[in-house]
Amino acid sequence: MLPQLESRIVAAVSQHILIRYGLSTPVVLEQPRQADFGDFAIPTAFQLARELRKAPRAIAQELVDELPAIDGIRSMEVAGNGYINLRLDRPSIAVALAAPSVPPPPAGKVLIEHTSINPNKAAHIGHLRNSILGDTFVRMLRAQGHQVNIQNYIDNTGVQVADVVVGFHFLEGKSLDEVRALTLLPRFDYLCWDLYAKVSQTYATDEALKAKRAETLHAIEAGHGLLAEMGSLIADKVVDYHLDTMLRLDIQYDALPRESEILHLQFWAAAFELLKQRKAIYLETEGKNNGCWVMPGSAFSEHREDEDSKVIVRSNGIVTYVGKDIAYQMWKFGLLGQDFYYRYLRTYPDGQKLYVTSASPEGATPDITFSHNDRVYNVIDSRQSYLQDVVQAGLRALGHPKEAKNSVHFSYEMVALTPRTCTELGIELSEEDRARPYIEVSGRKGLGVKADDLIDKLIAAALREVESRNENEPAESRQKVAEQIAIGALRYFMLKFTRPTVIAFDFQEALSFTGETGPYIQYAAVRAGKILAKSSEPIAPLPANLEPILADEELWQSLLAAARTDSALGLAIAADEPAHLARYAFQLAQAYSNFYQKYPVLIETDPDKRNFLLWLTATYRAQLVRTLGLLGIAVPAFM
RNA sequence: GGGCGCGUAGCUCAAUGGAUAGAGCAUCAGCCUUCGAAGCUGAGGGUUACAGGUUCGAGCCCUGUCGCGCCCA
Numbered sequence: 001m002l003p004q005l006e007s008r009i010v011a012a013v014s015q016h017i018l019i020r021y022g023l024s025t026p027v028v029l030e031q032p033r034q035a036d037f038g039d040f041a042i043p044t045a046f047q048l049a050r051e052l053r054k055a056p057r058a059i060a061q062e063l064v065d066e067l068p069a070i071d072g073i074r075s076m077e078v079a080g081n082g083y084i085n086l087r088l089d090r091p092s093i094a095v096a097l098a099a100p101s102v103p104p105p106p107a108g109k110v111l112i113e114h115t116s117i118n119p120n121k122a123a124h125i126g127h128l129r130n131s132i133l134g135d136t137f138v139r140m141l142r143a144q145g146h147q148v149n150i151q152n153y154i155d156n157t158g159v160q161v162a163d164v165v166v167g168f169h170f171l172e173g174k175s176l177d178e179v180r181a182l183t184l185l186p187r188f189d190y191l192c193w194d195l196y197a198k199v200s201q202t203y204a205t206d207e208a209l210k211a212k213r214a215e216t217l218h219a220i221e222a223g224h225g226l227l228a229e230m231g232s233l234i235a236d237k238v239v240d241y242h243l244d245t246m247l248r249l250d251i252q253y254d255a256l257p258r259e260s261e262i263l264h265l266q267f268w269a270a271a272f273e274l275l276k277q278r279k280a281i282y283l284e285t286e287g288k289n290n291g292c293w294v295m296p297g298s299a300f301s302e303h304r305e306d307e308d309s310k311v312i313v314r315s316n317g318i319v320t321y322v323g324k325d326i327a328y329q330m331w332k333f334g335l336l337g338q339d340f341y342y343r344y345l346r347t348y349p350d351g352q353k354l355y356v357t358s359a360s361p362e363g364a365t366p367d368i369t370f371s372h373n374d375r376v377y378n379v380i381d382s383r384q385s386y387l388q389d390v391v392q393a394g395l396r397a398l399g400h401p402k403e404a405k406n407s408v409h410f411s412y413e414m415v416a417l418t419p420r421t422c423t424e425l426g427i428e429l430s431e432e433d434r435a436r437p438y439i440e441v442s443g444r445k446g447l448g449v450k451a452d453d454l455i456d457k458l459i460a461a462a463l464r465e466v467e468s469r470n471e472n473e474p475a476e477s478r479q480k481v482a483e484q485i486a487i488g489a490l491r492y493f494m495l496k497f498t499r500p501t502v503i504a505f506d507f508q509e510a511l512s513f514t515g516e517t518g519p520y521i522q523y524a525a526v527r528a529g530k531i532l533a534k535s536s537e538p539i540a541p542l543p544a545n546l547e548p549i550l551a552d553e554e555l556w557q558s559l560l561a562a563a564r565t566d567s568a569l570g571l572a573i574a575a576d577e578p579a580h581l582a583r584y585a586f587q588l589a590q591a592y593s594n595f596y597q598k599y600p601v602l603i604e605t606d607p608d609k610r611n612f613l614l615w616l617t618a619t620y621r622a623q624l625v626r627t628l629g630l631l632g633i634a635v636p637a638f639m
Numbered sequence: 640g641g642g643c644g645c646g647u648a649g650c651u652c653a654a655u656g657g658a659u660a661g662a663g664c665a666u667c668a669g670c671c672u673u674c675g676a677a678g679c680u681g682a683g684g685g686u687u688a689c690a691g692g693u694u695c696g697a698g699c700c701c702u703g704u705c706g707c708g709c710c711c712a
Contacts, residue, residue, distance in 0.1 A: 043657055469675080
């Protein structure tokens with residue numbers, strides 16, 4: 001509702017500036033630093049000052065004097081040395097907020113790839129940041145009308161899966177049937193976690209075992225034989241666990257594109273032909289890369305010519321990682337000229353179906369595709385930014401600048417552990433490490449916090465709180481509420497940091513449910529719900545004369561805070577930053593907590609005011625539920 | 640050596656080039672005979688790493704220096 005008003009203001013001011021001064025200076029609306037300055041601020045006079053060679057304050061005064069009336073604006077005034085502060089027509093904002101919301105207009109088709117965990121061990125907290133960021137951004141885009149499809153890429157033929165096969169088969173001498181039996185036992189993913197660490201450490205001293213790694217990898221890539229079968233058995237089972245873990249966080253996918261199908265359907269061969277045709281790569285004939293197909297450094301580095309060229313196909317004919325990624329990125333946009341087959345995999349509790357790629361039409365679901373997207377977000381940590389740049393350059397070199405521009409590396413920094421948390425986990429640290437602010441997790445060392453362990457721990461902590469506060473609720477409901485609180489705490493924790501910030505994960509901090517946390521926001525929504533439930537009377541329509549009620553400055557500020565949800569969503573999407581929306585959710589909860597403290601609703605004796613307070617409570621509740629929903633956080637029935 | 644990111648209160652972090660740099664935690668002082676305190680009110684705490692520059696205006700942009708992290712070689 002506020003966005004419409006905002007764009008109306010921007011349009012009116014821009015148009016006036018164009019006519020009056022002949023300038024198309026962009027107009028931005030700000031939220032004033034102090035509430036008593038006004039409801040919106042326009043700093044455009046400062047920009048105009050340069051071009052008009054005139055004092056900003058004088059320009060602001062001209063604008064205020066000459067601007068036509070804008071619907072919904074009560075007054076404009078010049079402030080500071082050139083701000084224009086706007087005050088809104090309060091009753092009309094309340095009325096607009098009370099009106100039913102209109103669905104957003106349909107927007108473009110977007111692909112978000114997230115999670116993409118190597119299917120060789122249990123998920124850890126670092127993976128959670130990826131999935132929660134990706135899933136939240138999906139929810140945000142969908143709320144703006146985008147048609148989003150969610151993909152979780154599975155590298156089921158990579159070296160990491162090979163390592164676990166090496167572990168089972170060569171290190172522990174297990175047969176296919178024995179491994180199959182193990183996959184049926186609980187927590188096979190945890191078993192792989194330990195085995196992967198063991199194998200990685202054994203490589204350091206056991207050359208013979210290390211030699212088995214390459215043999216195993218080749219067998220898996222070829223796709224037949226005992227080792228390949230064992231690899232796919234392990235990967236499929238571990239993927240199942242990942243899907244279950246993510247479902248606990250309310251995270252779902254539409255499709256699982258797999259590396260095995262990219263290989264078997266020879267996506268790379270098609271991409272290779274196109275790259276050669278368009279002269280995006282060339283065969284190096286000298287130097288260290290002699291005999292390799294390379295992409296020149298100038299293609300992906302704007303400023304420097306002397307950047308090393310990037311090898312796409314090695315001299316032994318084996319395509320690199322980047323090469324395969326370019327082929328896959330082309331497929332995402334529908335530029336490859338071929339597609340996967342898709343096989344039904346499972347149905348989520350809400351009825352949504354999940355598909356996995358397949359190399360043959362047999363058993364495939366006809367008439368679906370997950371290709372041909374307008375825009376692609378790859379949620380991948382910042383360590384891969386160089387590779388993502390090369391992939392993007394590949395598209396550009398192939399003559400697809402638009403798609404290159406619409407390839408977004410949605411990058412984020414890693415999740416590390418605080419030294420204190422390492423110690424709690426029984427991990428020994430060197431003197432040097434103890435002095436560091438954080439310790440990087442490592443699957444090879446088995447150093448990390450498993451996602452499910454963390455979730456279990458959070459639920460246990462939440463359950464203790466819930467039980468101490470809600471003795472009369474049935475155990476089953478308390479369990480459910482504890483789960484919702486735990487997930488709320490976890491999701492908010494992963495979202496409150498901006499993407500380039502390294503999260504130093506600390507158990508004590510993550511297990512805290514006070515202050516700027518998910519449960520604080522949930523609590524605000526639950527309190528609002530409780531008042532609404534206790535009030536026996538239905539909420540009457542807003543009274544005709546709202547002016548006296550809204551003359552109360554604090555009450556007005558409270559209402560305005562609740563009206564900013566869509567603006568906050570818009571800003572967060574424009575900045576590709578879910579943390580902005582998370583922060584708004586917290587501010588919204590703070591605003592409600594203040595309102596709750598200051599205005600007791602149910603004992604208010606003036607019926608008009610009481611009805612208004614009830615209405616505002618319902619509005620807050622709705623905005624809190626909606627904003628939390630965008631963050632993937634549920635609102636418990638009680639707390 | 641090159642590339643990317645970071646450096647803000649005791650700690651962890653915010654801050655679309657704009658007004659007096661804000662939150663949470665921690666510390667201290669208050670508020671429960673409940674619309675349940677997972678809350679609220681208040682206090683103290685800042686040379687935004689350093690040095691220049693651009694600008695009407697810089698935590699943010701540019702250059703350099705120092706420190707930290709990651710990636711590539």
